[in-house]
Amino acid sequence: MVFGKMRLVVSLVSLLTACAGTGARPPAAGTLRWFGGPTVLLERDGLRLLTDPMLGSRGPRAFVLPKHPSTGAPDAEVARYVDPPDMDLGRLDAVILRAVGVDGPLGRRSMDAEEALKLITLLNPRRVIPIHHTTFGHYREPVRALEQRAEKAGVGGRLQLPREGEAIDLSR
Structure with missing residues (x-):
């Protein structure tokens, strides 16, 4: 896991370095746009990847932790201090979702299958890559629940469930 995080950090630093500077950037360099919280839109060479979407509006009860x-x-309301910026997400090649409902010492920390399916329907990405679903023993439901709901809704073909360490070719 440390190596995976290191690779991600190196990739993000490389992308940020490519985007930094003073004049115009070549389109192939890419961009990173932060939408608040854990949500980032990465664009490079025509590929558009949205990470961990938390796109709710500003308010005193953005979500509730047990x-x-x-x-x-108990039942702690968590406020969102600012609205996400105006955005047109347009076509998304991939969305990385934290799924399938994690219970831990801080309470529930990710989406369950039903919430993930609603988001998939709303964003309509070409592919969905659920992460954080089998590595530890604290999940509320198996990732299979998301697979079953997605199949039933006709979007199961968009799911890609990588094994730890597996690479996914996003060019296809």
């Missing part, structure tokens, strides 16, 4: 991470209070 347990507040600091105080331990």
